[in-house]
Amino acid sequence: MGIINVSGLSKDYGSLRAVDNVSFAVSEGSIFGLLGPNGAGKTTTMECMIGLKKRTAGQITVLGLDPERHRQKLFNDVGVQLQETVYQSSAKVYELCELFASMYTKPLDYHSLLERFDLTEKAKRSVGSLSGGQRQKLAIVLALISNPKIVFLDELTTGLDPGSRREIWSYIKQLQNEGRTIVMTTHYMEEASFLCDQICLISQGAIVAAGTVDEVIAEAQIDLVIAFETDSDVRLLLSALPHSGQIVQQDSLVHVYTHSEQTLTDLVLALHEAQVAYRKITITYPQLEEAFLKLVNPAQKGAVS
């Protein structure tokens, strides 16, 4: 049992099934990522978990409570950042913080939160004058004011420059180090690989793969690629290697596709034995992005986010 349990969750919008029989558990203190293409159902799944959307079928418990029935109670322990929220541009940063602080029984001191997120100087500035990265940091501050056990982050870094994105990543890691559980949606695979302990890959409302990042990559069964340069034609020599798949040689450049790391040793030994000179040998492991593309057929459309 996790801090959040979702079982058999389905959500229909009219005749359209946006989320289809999704089940997973989030363990306490982990960073859990919901991944998928645009319109896959990530946001809908998250909003059902928060209780902002009524589910069509299935069971959800968050901290042991049903988010639909105990929405008001849960929001003391759950912090939320919504993808589409645009705060009032004429509101000042500290005014929004004061407002959110007034909603909770034991709020965190927002001054120290602003300090931590490097927003102290912006406290008296209007929301409209903030940069995209600063607005997202403010969204996290507002999500944290209740001192939540669980923080939901919906596409927090979408549209940010790489520098701001990495800054946000370090903040998310800090939240985890404080013992908070994070549930996030993203469509950046690099982000998920860096942050998430567990991921759940959704496409067209259904789970395509779930587990650790490495488990999901393994599930995609993508070959390793060994590349090197040589002046000899090695195709015949290498075809005798065990495990190896396709071998491609274009002039001096050779690519060997394999599903086993053992092939690297075999290859080097074979080249050595045949006294073939080689250089610039590299091995490339499949990344989450390739696994994602293989597991999710991007040509299919029709679901709602």
Place this chain on the structure above:
Amino acid sequence: MTMFAVLTKFELKLQLRNVITLFFALAFPLMMLLLFGAMYGNEPSEFTGGYGAVDLMVPSYTCMIVAVTGIMSLPLTVAAYREQKILKRFMATPIQPLQILAAQVVVNSITTIAGIALLLVVARLVYHVQFLWNMPATLFAFLLVLACMFSLGLMIAGGAPNGRAASALAYLVYFPMLFLSGASVPLYIMPKSIVKIANILPLTYGVRLLTGVWLGGALWDYGRELLVLLGVTILSVALSIRFFKWE
């Protein structure tokens, strides 16, 4: 401070930064008063039923202020909050969604009262307007007009599919009421065809009622006006409850 008090204070600060609303609720009625007051003065005249022109302007412009806060400021703010997913964000807090609407109603009421107070003070100081009113009846009439316009505004805010539609609807309801209900231009100078149109606008009944009791009339002389305003209020509230979209 309680959560609702903080929310109301927050919304009031934002309202005070909204130059357009402040202009139309505070400055514009004064400009009208000073302009038309300079043109017509406030001498009693046969044409205006024995009252001064400014005596009649004050209750009319009061209705104008209620219309701008109720049918423009209120629905446009609420529709924008929905479109910017601020309502949704608040729903992910312990706050009750209705409190957000209540805060908007309070803030716009405060702006309305400020506009009317300013209007009364200037009308008194510059044109020595007489307060012939039956005070409780006038207060009741004002609250009824306020309830009617604000509930119409909430219906527009809640029923419109998005911010742009809410603006379009608000303009569509507001401008005819501004010009054709007697709130800005008196109906006694309008041709019969315009008066016919005026009679389908709820604010026309508000202007008649408020002008009547402002000049010392009794509430029961305005039964039809009371019924129309009450009916529109009840209908708007019912439709708002049925069709209000939080998201």
